[in-house]
Amino acid sequence: MSPDLAVGKPSTADTASDEASVGIRFLESADEKVWDQFVLGHREGSFFQLIGWKRVIEKTFDYQPAYALAEREGKITGILPLFSLSNWVMGRCLLSVPFGVYGGVCAEDEQSLQMLLDHSKQLAVAARVDFLELRNRGGDKLEGFHTNPLYCTFVTDLLPDPDAQFKRLPRDTRYMIRKAEKAGLRAQTGLELLQEFYDLFAENMRRHGTPLLSLQFFNNLTAEFGDRMHLLMVYGGGKPVAGVLSFLFRDTILPYYAGAGQEATRLAANNYMYWALMKEAIARGLRFFDFGRSKKGTGSYTFKTQWDMKMESLNYQVFLVERTTLPNFSPLNPKFEIAARVWKQLPAWLARRAGPRVVRWFP
Secondary structure, eight states: OOOOTTTOOOTTBTOBOSSSOEEEEEOOGGGHHHHHHHHHHSTTOOGGGSHHHHHHHHHHSOOEEOOEEEEETTEEEEEEOOEEEEETTTEEEEEEOTTOSSOSOEESSHHHHHHHHHHHHHHHHHHTOSEEEEOOSSOOOOTTOEEEOSEEEEEEEOOSOHHHHHHHSOHHHHHHHHHHHHTTOEEEEOGGGHHHHHHHHHHHHHHTTOOOOOHHHHHHHHHHHGGGEEEEEEEETTEEEEEEEEEEETTEEEEEEEEEOTTHHHHTHHHHHHHHHHHHHHHTTOOEEEEEEEETTSHHHHHHGGGOOEEEEOOEEEEESSOSSOOOOOTTSHHHHHHHHHHHTSOHHHHHHHHHHHHTTOO
């Protein structure tokens, strides 16, 4: 689908290189199945580049898609998932991809990569956005872009034997898991537990001063990705104390949204939860556990360092157009610290009502 005139159309669209028959054009509905096949088959493809993520974002928010692809002789050779959005916090920007941690260009050859990058920059200039952000997982700094150094991700391979996997964990982490087991915690899985999870998720977001995603967003995810999702809840004394909603992509499990009650820390519920999730992943025959993105210097970052995983810096690429400095929408930014403290004090009912309206400003 081509963006409207408010976004603008770059001169590279629907043209071919003089050196080879690589063309760039906007995504059409007939391309969606082949697009997903390309993402699933490419080593740098990600869950958030799938067409389903586009549909969920469109249904939940009013961001405008501008997905583009590269093709040679009718065969897709590269993809660029991209959304246009505008609000008073972020300004006007092009983003690949909203609410996802791995996005950017995915291409099978250098020419397709460069043409898609040129397309994205020309689109940004034509639309006079403040900035363009490509949430690349890896790679060197791209020409004309700046690297955003705020984030990293944690990944580990999974051994076929859960006992061997457990022995590989740091001693302190094993101690916390045993502590939780002695406290009688138990795990249960199933997407039918979504409402219980959402209640914990809402409580957790308010406690951290973070606006809440709507329940409709999670319902849209379930409708779109039901067979690629996994929900695990942890119970103590018959009550839910923690939960994690994960995405399944190829041979990897990606725990993505988590919620925890006030008793979770005392019971070591989070340690127990992620260990239970690892065992679930091993039982499914998955090979990798992707602990996901964290901002450096946060509590989430510190917690993940305690699992002895490989840490990778994320090379998000930012192309500045109307802005002259890199955007920083981290909660560690002093500009947002006061807002976070105020949000923590809101009544639960108000945070639930206002959160979905506010969270769309921080995709």
